[in-house]
Structure formats: C-alpha cells, structure tokens
Amino acid sequence: MNLLSFEFIIFFVTFLFIYWLPFLPSLARNQLLIAASYTLIALFSLQFALILLGYSLFIYALANYGDRLLTKKQIYLLLASVIFSLFIIFKYYAFFQESIQIAFSKIGWQIDLPLLNLLLPIGLSYYSFHSVSYVVSVQRQELPKARLTEVILYLCFFPSIIAGPINRATLFIPQIQNSQRALLEPKRALFLITLALLKLFLFSAWLAENMVDPVFNDPSGYSSEQNLIAMYAYAWNIYFNFSGYTDLVTGIALFLGFRLPINFNAPYLASNLKEFWTRWHISLSSFIRDYIYIPLGGGRKGWIRTQVNVLLAMTISGLWHGAATTFIIWGALHGLGVIFLNIMDLVLPKAKHRFGFTAFIRRNLARFICFHFVCFAWIFFRSNSFDNALLMLQQISTLHFPTAAAHYATPLLATALLYFFYPLLVSFTHHIETHSGQFKWFSYPIMLTIILSLAFSLAPDGMPNFIYANF
Amino acid sequence: MMYNLKRLLLSCYVVFSTGTLLVWLHQNSLENFWQQSYHSPPPWQSMQSIEAWQAGSRVHHALASAAQVFWQKMQGQTITATETTVLPSSATTSSLNESDASCSCSAVANIPEDQIVETEPATAPDIIQPKEYAQLKEGDRVFFAGDSMMQGVAPHLAVRLRREYGISSIDLSKQSTGLAYPRAFNWPETIRTTLTKHPDIKLLIVFLGPNDPWDMPASKGGKYLRFASTEWEALYRERIRTIIQDAQAHQVDIIWVSPPHMRRKSLSNKVSYLSQLYESEVRDAGEVFLSGNQVFRYTEDTYSDYMGDQSIKQKMRTGDGIHFTVTGQRTLANAVFDLITFTPTQANYD
Numbered sequence: 001m002n003l004l005s006f007e008f009i010i011f012f013v014t015f016l017f018i019y020w021l022p023f024l025p026s027l028a029r030n031q032l033l034i035a036a037s038y039t040l041i042a043l044f045s046l047q048f049a050l051i052l053l054g055y056s057l058f059i060y061a062l063a064n065y066g067d068r069l070l071t072k073k074q075i076y077l078l079l080a081s082v083i084f085s086l087f088i089i090f091k092y093y094a095f096f097q098e099s100i101q102i103a104f105s106k107i108g109w110q111i112d113l114p115l116l117n118l119l120l121p122i123g124l125s126y127y128s129f130h131s132v133s134y135v136v137s138v139q140r141q142e143l144p145k146a147r148l149t150e151v152i153l154y155l156c157f158f159p160s161i162i163a164g165p166i167n168r169a170t171l172f173i174p175q176i177q178n179s180q181r182a183l184l185e186p187k188r189a190l191f192l193i194t195l196a197l198l199k200l201f202l203f204s205a206w207l208a209e210n211m212v213d214p215v216f217n218d219p220s221g222y223s224s225e226q227n228l229i230a231m232y233a234y235a236w237n238i239y240f241n242f243s244g245y246t247d248l249v250t251g252i253a254l255f256l257g258f259r260l261p262i263n264f265n266a267p268y269l270a271s272n273l274k275e276f277w278t279r280w281h282i283s284l285s286s287f288i289r290d291y292i293y294i295p296l297g298g299g300r301k302g303w304i305r306t307q308v309n310v311l312l313a314m315t316i317s318g319l320w321h322g323a324a325t326t327f328i329i330w331g332a333l334h335g336l337g338v339i340f341l342n343i344m345d346l347v348l349p350k351a352k353h354r355f356g357f358t359a360f361i362r363r364n365l366a367r368f369i370c371f372h373f374v375c376f377a378w379i380f381f382r383s384n385s386f387d388n389a390l391l392m393l394q395q396i397s398t399l400h401f402p403t404a405a406a407h408y409a410t411p412l413l414a415t416a417l418l419y420f421f422y423p424l425l426v427s428f429t430h431h432i433e434t435h436s437g438q439f440k441w442f443s444y445p446i447m448l449t450i451i452l453s454l455a456f457s458l459a460p461d462g463m464p465n466f467i468y469a470n471f
Numbered sequence: 472m473m474y475n476l477k478r479l480l481l482s483c484y485v486v487f488s489t490g491t492l493l494v495w496l497h498q499n500s501l502e503n504f505w506q507q508s509y510h511s512p513p514p515w516q517s518m519q520s521i522e523a524w525q526a527g528s529r530v531h532h533a534l535a536s537a538a539q540v541f542w543q544k545m546q547g548q549t550i551t552a553t554e555t556t557v558l559p560s561s562a563t564t565s566s567l568n569e570s571d572a573s574c575s576c577s578a579v580a581n582i583p584e585d586q587i588v589e590t591e592p593a594t595a596p597d598i599i600q601p602k603e604y605a606q607l608k609e610g611d612r613v614f615f616a617g618d619s620m621m622q623g624v625a626p627h628l629a630v631r632l633r634r635e636y637g638i639s640s641i642d643l644s645k646q647s648t649g650l651a652y653p654r655a656f657n658w659p660e661t662i663r664t665t666l667t668k669h670p671d672i673k674l675l676i677v678f679l680g681p682n683d684p685w686d687m688p689a690s691k692g693g694k695y696l697r698f699a700s701t702e703w704e705a706l707y708r709e710r711i712r713t714i715i716q717d718a719q720a721h722q723v724d725i726i727w728v729s730p731p732h733m734r735r736k737s738l739s740n741k742v743s744y745l746s747q748l749y750e751s752e753v754r755d756a757g758e759v760f761l762s763g764n765q766v767f768r769y770t771e772d773t774y775s776d777y778m779g780d781q782s783i784k785q786k787m788r789t790g791d792g793i794h795f796t797v798t799g800q801r802t803l804a805n806a807v808f809d810l811i812t813f814t815p816t817q818a819n820y821d
Contacts, residue, residue, distance in 0.1 A: 005508075009490075013483060020475040094786045098798075101784055112784065117776050119790050183475045186482040214642070217626035221633065221640075255482070257475075384797050441481050445488035452489065453496055457535065461504075461655070462647050 001043050003162070003248060004200070004463055011036075016255060026179045030153050033256065037158040041122060048121040052156055058082065059131040060151040063138045072139050079135050083128045090120045095323030123161035125320065125471055129284075130155055132291055134169040142170050150176045159249040159256070163242075163468035165263040165283035172258070181257040187444065191436040192251035194448050195429060199244030202455040205464040207237040211411070216382050219392040225408040227395040232415045234382050235375045239267065241467045242281070266426040268374070268419070271366035273337045276374060288317045307342060311335035321381070321471045326389060330381040337373055371419065495527035503655040507647060510685035511695060599757035605724035608814040611673035612639050614723075616662055616714075619646035620730060621678040623795050627804035628676070636813045641669060649683035650710040659713040666721040675718045676807060678728040680749070681793055683707070684741030699744060707745075711752040719756065726810055727753040728803070731763030732774040734792020739774060759810055766806040767799075 001008050019032050042049040059079075066075045088096070097113045104111045134154060137143040146154070146169075153176055160167055175181075215222045215230035222230070243264040253260045261283045270276035277285040293313040299306040311332065318331015383389035404412060439447070494501055494515060505513040518524040607613070613632055615625040621644035632638040643665065648656040658679070666672055686695040687703065696703040718725050729746035733739040746762065753760040764770075767787055768779035775781075776788045787799035795803065 009486075013486065016479055020479050022473055022476060098785045115777050115781065115784060183478045183482075186478045190482060190485055213622075217622075218629050221626075221629055255479075441485065444485050445492065448485065448489045449492040449496075452493055453531075456493070456497055456500070457531075457538075461645075 037156040063135045064145045092323040137169045159252045184254040188436045189251040189254035192247040196244045196248035199240040200464040201459040204240035209460040224399040225404040333377045496531045601754045604812045612671045613674045614672045615642040617644040617678035623800040651683040651687040680730040715756045725758040
C-alpha cells in the first residue's frame with residue numbers, strides 16, 4: 001500500500017482511532033502497531049513479511065541469548081555474516097553474477113553461474129541496519145535487553161521500514177517502552193505532511209519529469225546546457241524527494257507518538273563535504289560512521305589508515321544504495337573528496353578570520369565548490385550506466401557560456417536563484433514548522449488547502465515515487 | 472487519555488476539511504485519477520448534480536485561467552480572446568470523449584479519401600500483407616508513444632537511431648498511460664496532433680498495455696464496461712484502429728510492440744489478451760507487430776526475470792515483474808531497431 005494513496009489515508013485514520021482508544025495499555029498499542037506493520041508488508045508480499053519475522057526472531061535470540069554461547073566478537077561476526085549473506089542473495093547476486101560472467105567471457109572463459117529469481121524484501125536495507133544498532137547497543141550495555149514484541153516492533157515499524165530513516169535502538173526502543181505515549185505535536189505533524197506533499201508532488205516530480213529524466217536517459221540527445229541544467233535539477237530533485245519522504249514519515253510517526261531522527265539539515269548549505277555528510281541522510285551517515293568507520297579503526301590508527309578507512313566507509317555507503325558501478329563510484333568520489341579535504345587540512349594553515357568580510361567570502365566560495373562537487377557526484381548516482389555518466393560529463397565539458405546565457409537564461413537563472421535563496425527558504429520553512437503550534441485549528445484547513453491546491457495544480461500527473469525506497 | 476483522542480479528533484477535522492476542499496476544487500483531475508487507479512466512478516459522483524459542488528470546478532477553472540493570463544502577460548504575450556479561454560477539464564474531457572466515440576470518423580475527416588485505410592476488422596488478410604520492416608530515410612523522424620515500459624526502452628532506441636542513421640526522435644511516452652482512460656491521457660488524440668505538428672515523423676513506435684486491463688468508462692459515460700466484454704473489446708479495438716489510421720493517413724509506418732508476460736499471473740493473462748488485440752489490429756492493417764514474448768523468448772505463458780531460454784545470463788526484468796532492467800530495455804530496443812530499414816540519400820552512396 002502506497003503511503004500516498006487514498007487507501008492508506010483511510011487505513012491510517014481508522015487505525016489511529018483504534019490505536020488511541022482511551023485506557024488502552026501501551027502493550028496493546030505496540031501489538032496494534034506490529035499488526036498494522038505486518039499487514040502493510042504482507043500486502044506487498046507474504047514472503048517479505050515471513051522473512052522479516054524470521055529475521056526479527058533471529059535478532060532477538062542473538063541479542064538477548066547469544067551471550068550465553070558466544071563471545072561478543074562471535075556475536076558481531078555472526079550478525080555481520082547473516083546480513084552480508086542476505087544482501088548478497090537478495091541485493092547483489094545478480095550484479096556480481098553478471099559482472100563475473102562478463103569479466104571471464106572477456107578472457108575467453110565461459111562460466112555459468114546459477115540464476116536466482118529472488119525479489120529484494122521490502123525494507124531489508126533499513127531493518128538490517130536497525131538490527132545492528134540493537135545488537136551492538138545491547139552488547140555495549142547502552143540498552144537493556146528488550147522484550148520480543150519490542151524487538152519485533154522496532155524492526156517492523158511501518159513509517160520507517162520503506163525508506164528509513166535509520167532509527168537508533170537507544171533512542172527508539174525507549175519510545176516503544178514508554179507507557180505514557182501521547183499523540184505528539186499534531187499541528188506540526190500536519191504541517192510536515194503538507195510540506196512533504198508539496199516537495200514530492202510539485203518540486204521533485206516537476207523537476208524529474210521536465211528536466212531530469214529525459215536528459216539522464218539520453219544525455220547525447222540533449223545539448224551541453226540541458227545536461228548541465230539536468231545535473232543541477234537532479235540535485236534538487238533527489239533532495240526534495242528524500243527530504244519530502246522524511247517529512248512525511250516523521251509526521252506519520254508523530255501521530256503514532258514516536259519521534260524519528262532528524263535526517264536532513266539543509267545539506268546544500270554545507271561548506272565542505274564533511275559538513276555535507278552531517279546534513280544529508282544523517283541517520284545513514286552517522287550509522288556508517290559509528291558501525292563501519294569507527295570499527296575499522298576510524299582516525300585512531302594513523303593518518304594514512306584514516307584515509308583508507310574514509311574511502312572504505314564511503315564506498316560501502318555507495319554500495320549500500322545498490323549493486324551498480326555508478327553507486328560505487330559515487331561513494332568513492334565522496335571518499336576521495338573527504339581525503340582531499342584532510343590533505344588540505346594538513347597542508348594549508350588554519351584560517352585566521354572566522355568573522356568579517358573575508359570569512360564571509362571564503363565560506364560562500366567553499367559552499368559553492370562543495371555544492372558543485374556534490375552535483376558532479378550525483379551524475380554517477382543518477383545515471384543508468386557508467387557510460388551514460390561519462391557521456392553526460394562529456395556533453396557538459398563542451399559547454400559554451402555565451403550560448404548557455406543566450407538560450408538557457410531562464411532555467412539557469414532559476415537554478416542560481418534557488419541556490420542563493422535556499423538559506424532563506426530553509427529558515428522560512430523551519431520558522432513555520434517551529435511555530436506551527438500557534439496555528440488556529442479552525443483556520444488551519446484553509447491554509448493547508450491553499451498550499452496543496454497550488455501544488456496539485458502545478459504538479460505533473462501521476463504519483464511521485466520515493467527514490468530511496470529502491471535502495 | 473482523552474487528551475490523545477481530542478488531539479486526534481481535531482487533526483481529523485483538519486484532514487477531512489482539507490481533503491473535502493481539495494476534492495471540491497480538483498474534482499475533475501481527481502476523478503481522472505480515481506478512474507485510472509480504481510477503475511470505477513469516484514465516491515463523490517453522486518454530488519456532481521449539486522450546483523454548489525459544481526462551483527468548485529468553476530472556482531478552480533477561474534483561478535487556473537487567471538494564473539495563465541498572468542503568466543502570459545508576464546512573458547509579454549498578447550492575450551487574445553481564444554488564448555484566454557481555458558476549457559474546464561470536464562469540457563475538455565467531454566470533447567475528447569466525443570472524439571473517442573467517433574474516433575474513426577473524426578480521425579479521417581480531414582484526410583483525402585484515397586488515403587483512408589479499411590477500418591473494419593480485416594477479413595481478407597491476403598489483401599493487406601503485414602510489412603516485415605518499417606522504412607526510414609534521411610531526415611525522417613521517429614515518434615515513441617507508450618507508458619513507463621516505453622520510457623525505459625525509447626532512450627536506448629533513440630541513441631542507436633541517432634548514432635547509426637542520424638535519425639532524430641520524439642519521445643512522448645508517459646507513465647501510467649494507456650488506451651483505457653482517455654480522460655487521464657488521450658493517446659489517439661496526442662498521436663494525431665503530434666503527427667500533424669511534425670510532418671517529418673515517418674515511424675510511430677507504440678509500446679503500452681499494463682495500465683489498461685481493467686473495466687473502463689464507456690465513451691458516452693454511464694456504466695463502466697467490463698474488461699474483455701464484447702463492448703469493452705469493441706471500444707478498445709476502435710482506439711487501436713484510430714491510432715493506426717491516423718498514422719497511415721500521414722504515411723507513417725508503425726511498429727507496435729506487445730508487452731511480454733508479467734510475473735503476476737492474473738495481470739499476465741490480461742496483458743496477453745490485450746496483446747492479441749494489438750496483434751490482430753496491427754497485422755490486419757499491414758503494419759509491423761513485435762511480440763515482447765518473442766523478444767524475451769518466453770514460451771507458452773511462462774515468465775522469467777531472465778531470457779526464457781536462459782541464453783543470456785543477465786536479468787531482463789525488474790523486481791516488480793512488469794518493467795525491464797537496463798539490459799532488458801536494450802534487448803527490446805535492439806529488437807525494434809532490427810525491424811527498421813534505413814535508406815540513405817544518394818549523396819551518402821557517393
């Protein structure tokens with residue numbers, strides 16, 4: 001069931017009336033949430049629901065009883081092996097099978113690896129990461145062992161199973177255990193859902209349909225200027241799409257009495273790549289930092305090893321998005337970008353002025369460079385193939401500025417305006433969000449109708465997709 | 472405890488009021504969406520006779536017209552009486568529906584009689600022999616029409632046509648479209664206007680189907696026609712024929728690609744039925760038909776993520792069991808490309 005369908009609205013509103021029945025114990029509410037989550041998953045596929053149930057039982061047994069038989073290291077190793085196997089079987093097998101066969105056929109060897117007709121279970125990429133957080137937190141004694149229903153709910157919680165955000169067990173399980181659960185900030189929740197619809201239906205879908213998809217599908221069929229505009233447009237397309245999705249599920253979770261982690265913090269305001277990763281898909285980047293980068297040694301094993309760890313962590317982050325060369329390159333590019341920053345930190349003296357005109361210029365120049373590097377890397381992330389990405393870069397490299405200014409002034413100006421006014425837009429929406437509690441209930445529908453009516457009038461036809469649901 | 476229920480009731484008041492206002496304002500476009508998604512009339516249909524309900528559509532129309540005029544003025548365009556007249560979507564719809572109902576006639580109304588192709592289901596296949604190949608020459612253009620399946624295939628084909636023959640193309644393929652719900656997207660109308668606007672189009676490639684196997688509204692409104700019923704089939708065939716006749720009237724060759732089997736058995740069976748309709752109409756009209764099942768070497772009613780005979784060990788289909796991987800898209804694009812013959816100009820021979 002799509003979160004943006006009429007069915008879901010009816011389902012969710014009905015569910016909320018049962019869920020918030022007075023005097024219902026929190027255990028019953030948790031059981032209702034489990035039932036709702038499993039129903040939604042089973043509507044996609046009963047097999048997916050069974051896989052999730054089996055996996056949840058395994059995680060519960062491993063985290064709660066594993067220490068009776070295994071050492072901490074063995075528990076981690078077993079968990080990593082199971083997740084790795086699941087990812088290989090469901091997510092990466094076809095990619096590796098094809099790549100290996102093609103590689104061997106180039107040197108004249110015909111290898112016939114078996115074919116697997118398997119579907120990627122919905123939410124696997126997200127609930128497997130949730131499980132890591134729970135098992136590690138229990139082993140580190142950051143969290144007491146949770147009950148079976150609590151573990152099951154933590155792994156299946158429907159607002160964040162499709163495309164995150166990745167919930168930390170230390171922050172989420174206490175919310176499941178809270179017996180004083182309450183419907184949180186309903187006006188803010190409604191505002192977030194409205195903002196999500198605006199971002200998804202209007203901004204993201206419009207950019208995708210008019211500027212991004214046609215060009216990325218066939219870069220050589222479009223001019224260098226159109227390729228450049230498509231690159232910028234995709235940066236905003238994926239931002240509006242994913243942050244819109246996050247706003248939507250954050251609003252839904254508030255109605256259920258849960259707070260999801262902040263996943264976006266105005267990422268295109270970042271003035272370097274390290275800062276970008278503290279603002280973009282924060283729940284994933286902090287997960288990669290805590291559960292991959294730091295266990296690899298982080299910055300504790302010398303400068304060179306630190307850079308290797310950075311590159312490895314970022315490449316793994318790329319591979320997590322999917323089995324494709326383009327994702328690996330995207331991750332590696334970000335890793336190399338961070339390494340470059342580290343080299344600069346080593347070589348260049350620290351800036352003397354943190355305030356004043358020079359600092360202002362430096363900060364804005366840094367933001368400009370960072371934004372363009374991120375856009376450049378997005379080319380690999382979005383392209384259907386490595387060849388298409390190269391083709392697009394080739395097209396952009398032939399850009400003739402006077403022609404671009406003469407024929408594409410409007411879209412280029414719009415891109416520039418969006419970039420420059422982005423800080424204001426961010427402050428504006430943040431201001432409304434934080435003050436949404438002051439809206440009057442009576443007149444609230446009028447404001448929401450105006451915003452949504454505008455969005456639906458200008459939006460392209462059809463339902464927008466959640467880009468991150470594919471990962 | 473009652474505190475949560477109070478908050479919920481207030482939130483429901485906002486959701487319900489906002490939802491009602493939005494449906495009231497956008498009733499026409501939402502009706503199209505409802506038809507396409509649920510294959511039945513919308514729940515608010517009974518209210519359409521109420522004057523106050525109809526006012527919502529007029530308010531939306533007035534606002535849309537004002538916005539359009541504002542936009543045109545901002546762009547420095549002169550506003551003429553006809554330019555400012557924006558038909559409400561219901562009016563547009565009814566005119567489109569009328570054209571559907573009489574599509575065969577209106578489609579050929581402006582075409583010389585000698586160019587009109589027989590519209591009845593061909594009873595004499597010996598008269599019209601299906602073409603084996605579509606013909607293109609330098610300067611011609613190719614037009615892609617279809618749904619999300621075509622959105623995946625068209626770019627690969629466009630690249631090959633441009634690289635190997637220097638042929639340019641127009642891709643109007645759009646997700647969630649088909650022939651069953653012309654109010655949502657009218658392919659016969661779109662194809663007709665595009666062919667008129669671009670006389671250099673000499674090949675039309677059509678690839679659609681999975682959005683269509685449902686009950687659909689009759690041309691003149693009223694009860695929905697049951698999928699695969701005699702009336703349903705007659706109307707659907709008429710729409711296929713309209714497309715074919717319009718193309719032939721513009722001396723445009725057609726390659727019609729039928730969707731291959733789908734993973735979900737019920738959908739696959741329905742799509743197979745549609746494919747039979749495409750095949751019979753296209754072959755009877757003497758145009759080129761390409762079976763998706765043949766391309767993926769599926770036999771009988773089997774489905775596979777890979778080639779049916781496993782001759783290529785690369786995935787062809789995506790997880791939803793409907794669409795294609797990049798390899799699958801290329802495979803289809805290459806199969807279509809092989810059905811095109813290109814004649815360079817004399818200068819190129821020299």
